[in-house]
Amino acid sequence: MVLVLKRTYFPEGTQGVLEWNGTIVCYTIELPWLGNQKRISCIPEGDYVLQKRFSPKFHWHLHLMNVPGRDLILIHPANDAKTELLGCIATVTLHTGIGKGSSSRKALEKLKAVVYKVMTYNEEVKIRIQTNPLKPLRMTR
Template identity: 40%
Template sequence: MKLTRLKTSEHGTFGKIQLPSGKILSTLELPWKDNQRQISCIPAAIYQCDIVNSPKFGRVYQVKNVPNRFHILIHAGNWTKNTLGCILVGMSNNDSQLFGSRKALNLLMNELNGQSFKLEIIEIYE
């Protein structure tokens, strides 16, 4: 799967992720701050993603082998205050938040059905 980062500002880093079915979800991450833990998005690269049971978020995907980072998840949330470096998914977004985050996470989880996948993160800022 591919996550394309499209815009970044003090409100966060916004992008789109395409599911295998072709469905497009919006994404929100923290702004880039040199990959610092809990205040930055992760570097653009290709990562392995596997299903985990998070004590806080339940059954979600974890982005593995992120340099100098750990416990990076793909989970529901609407604003950057809902993440400490994870990738949030939504059905749509405006310039400061996501909408329909739980619905988007359910779509992602149902479509992937626990199967591991590679996530390619690229940046094409407008």
């Protein structure tokens, strides 16, 4: 299984659309691209294996494996990239501004329902992060 995250970059943050088999699963928010600097930049484009992960803070979420120059890059809930992310990816139901969204936990539950089902059968799940070839996403309120 390969999820595709199509990013649109802005100086204030990164917006994304996460798809599986051409269907939108959810939207994402991230920090801006700042050369893969730890804790202040989104991660480089590429393919990453996903694994289930549990922590007391985020409960069940996803971990991106083998990110160059980085560790503990997660997909977890957050609605404001600048104040809640340190290089991770947050799922959101709706973009509300650059690097901002709403209903993050709801979006993560939707993503986990798709991904964890596949992982149950020991199938590898990857995420492919790439530039969105379309024009920048419209912001909605």
